[in-house]
Amino acid sequence: MSDNKIILGANDAFYEAFSSCNLKAMEGIWAVDTTICCIHPGWAPIFGRDAVIESWEKIFWGSETFDIFCNNAQEIIYGKVALVACQEVLSQGQLIASNLFVFENNVWRLSHHHAGPLGHFAPSPKASEATLH
């Protein structure tokens, strides 16, 4: 199978873990041997495996499913790093995501996720007034 297909499969696996609120699967999807970063919609960046996994635990808390699916995934491969840009379709609207994968111990694992809105959005307050998560 080509790297392209494997990377898109890893991206699908991320959304499968997300939509089924499967924390164990989510833990397996993220990279272990490098610093990871996650930017949930509207949140400040979260760095490091413990903090990122904890953020998913909070998102999944009390839910068995999360209404999300991925659309229009397009990959760019830079050697042992790959970017997937895709749309995230949720019940309340849609987002655009950048998902970065690294080839770690012969597996493509997620090292960075950034999701933000598609379409117009209300600007957030200035830095001095904002709450950083």
Add this chain to the structure above:
Amino acid sequence: MSDNKIILGANDAFYEAFSSCNLKAMEGIWAVDTTICCIHPGWAPIFGRDAVIESWEKIFWGSETFDIFCNNAQEIIYGKVALVACQEVLSQGQLIASNLFVFENNVWRLSHHHAGPLGHFAPSPKASEATLH
């Protein structure tokens, strides 16, 4: 100079070109030998150098400056690829950006930019109703 400093310098150069609406400098900042991708706030992903540069031309059109500066830049290096996550402070609010750099012909060049809001935002319409840019 360490790669970390050089990468953060490349990130600063991106915001210098952005804030001075310097299209020539912006053209020099983006990678040439790989597919590039740019996700402006609220926009769908733009792929390819011509389309990405054209989007900056539109953003800069008729302006001599753009009120933006970068804050809290943090880098993660994956060999010849590096991620910088940072805040973008604008007059009307602030954003979070993911900037991806590739080491191309001995220069760290931007291969992906994704900016989205920090703080709450209004969800965009569903995929079927959205206009893709």
